[in-house]
Amino acid sequence: MTAVATETSAVVPVLAFGVAVSRVEELSPSYRRITFSGESLRRFGVDGPTLDLRIKVMIPSLGADGQRLPLPPFGVPVGRTSTGVAVELGGGWYQQWLAMDPAERGSMRTYTVREFRPAAGALEAELDVDFVLHFDAEGNGGPASCWAAAAGPGDEVTIIGPNVEAAQCATAKAYGGIEWRPGLASHVLLAGDETALPAIAAILESLPEDMTGNAVLEVPDAADFQDIRSAADVQIAWLARGDRPHGELLSEAVRTAVVVPGAGLAEVAGEDPEEVDVDRTILWETTTGSTRPFYAWIAGEAAVIRELRRYLVRDVGVDRKQVAFMGYWRAGKAEL
Ligand SMILES: Cc1cc2nc3c(=O)[nH]c(=O)nc-3n(C[C@H](O)[C@H](O)[C@H](O)COP(=O)(O)OP(=O)(O)OC[C@H]3O[C@@H](n4cnc5c(N)ncnc54)[C@H](O)[C@@H]3O)c2cc1C
Incomplete structure (x- = not known):
């Protein structure tokens, strides 16, 4: 694989990385860990641990013959995005991509x-993504879930993510893919x-020894529990959903971890947060950093998160x- 450097004067924060699957690991019934590699990843990265770093994965469309179509060209330099090429995304690339035929654009x-392991000597950079394999009762899944369930070494995708050169200069914050911002907090709640x-x-693995708190994780099955190592004094509670409604166990566990002050005295601790229609809007409310000893990070199905937001903001007064x-x-x- 060859690295193709992009000629540019300013350092742009976001690049498109042509990568290929190098390994697949069956983690548990609901997860496949897919490892991507490619010379292009020499240009990927952030300044520090990746924490909850989000990326976009462009999944190639399925053609009429059941084979994956090549992803369309986008960004500059144009040309088929292939392993080894990191491409600058030109202005308006997203609109251009949206205007393409949905059956072909991916x-x-x-x-x-x-986890991201930067290139070291002869070792290529590697990027792990844990894909949830979600399928409905008829066995139908979304494009990403279906792709991940069948992916094997050599399969190509494009990843949109941070340019490591930008991460190390003034444009570092421009990518904006990390939301974990505990600020001054020393006690945390992670729920999802x-x-x-x-x-x-990934966040737990990066926490310092003097951080305390709770992590509550609801997963489909007890076989999906993972061994997470953290230096921090954070209690991890695993919840196996089984036949219970999505988020029910998670909500109960958050209510146990963070209790309403003066519960039973009919106090109203905080104000009602404004309604969010989770079918029309993305529920995304983050902070620039907690200025208090407590910080919570909560993610998952939008209606469940909306309900937890009401509880924490209105009932607890966080x-x-x-x-x-x-x-x-x-x-x-579907996401899009
Ligand atoms: C910042 C961020 C980080 C994320 N990180 C991860 C990650 O590391 N691993 C991961 O697996 N997902 C992650 N997700 C969630 C992932 O983007 C969605 O689950 C996405 O919808 C999957 O795409 P799809 O093509 O499989 O399904 P879509 O085409 O988007 O959806 C098809 C149908 O499947 C349903 N669906 C989507 N996701 C699920 C699910 N998990 N369980 C049950 N039904 C579902 C949808 O409601 C829809 O009805 C993340 C999302 C965000 C915003």
Whole structure:
């Protein structure tokens, strides 16, 4: 694979990386860990741990013959995005991509970098993404889930993510893909469903020893529990959903971890947060950093997160500057 350097004067924060699957690991019934590599990843990265770093994965469309179509060219320099090429995204690239035939342009989906290992000597850079394999009762899944379930070494995708050169200069914040901002907090709550597990695991692995708190993770099955190592004094509670409604166990666990002050005295601790229609809007409320000892990071199905937002803000009275509430997906709605 050859690295193709992009001629540019200004350092742009976002690049499109042509990568190929180098390994697949069956983590558990609901997860496949897909490792991507390619010379292009020499230009990928952030300044520090990846935490909950989000990326876009462009999934190639399926052709009439059941084979994957090549992804369309986008960005500059144009040309088929292939392994080894990091491409600058020109202005308006997203609109141009949206204007293409939906049957051929591929699908753009949001994922978390579970782990990024930069190139070291002869070793290529590698990027792990843990894909949740979600399928309905008829066995239908979204484009990303279907792609991930069948992916094997050599399969190509394009990843849109941070330019490591920008991460190390003044434009570092321009990519904006990291929301974990505990600020001054020393006690944290991390809560999420299976889509948030890769982010929560990466965050936990990076926490310092003097951080305390709780992590609650709701996953489909007890076989999806993972071994997460953290230097921090954070208690990890695993919840196996089984036949319970999505988010029910998670909500109960958050209510146990963060209790309403003066419960039983009919006090109303905080104001009602404004309604968010999770079918029309993305529920995404983050903070620039907690200025208090407590910080919470909560992500998963949007209606579940909306309900937890009401609980924490209205019932408990948590200041919204102390919490990140993120609807990672919405039941019944494709990402795009
Ligand atoms: C910042 C961020 C980070 C994310 N990180 C990860 C990650 O690391 N790993 C990961 O697996 N997901 C992650 N997600 C969630 C992922 O983007 C969505 O699940 C996405 O919808 C999957 O695309 P798809 O093509 O499979 O399904 P879509 O085409 O988007 O949806 C098809 C149908 O499947 C339903 N659906 C979507 N996701 C799920 C699910 N998890 N369980 C059940 N039904 C679902 C939809 O409601 C819809 O009805 C992340 C999302 C965000 C915003």
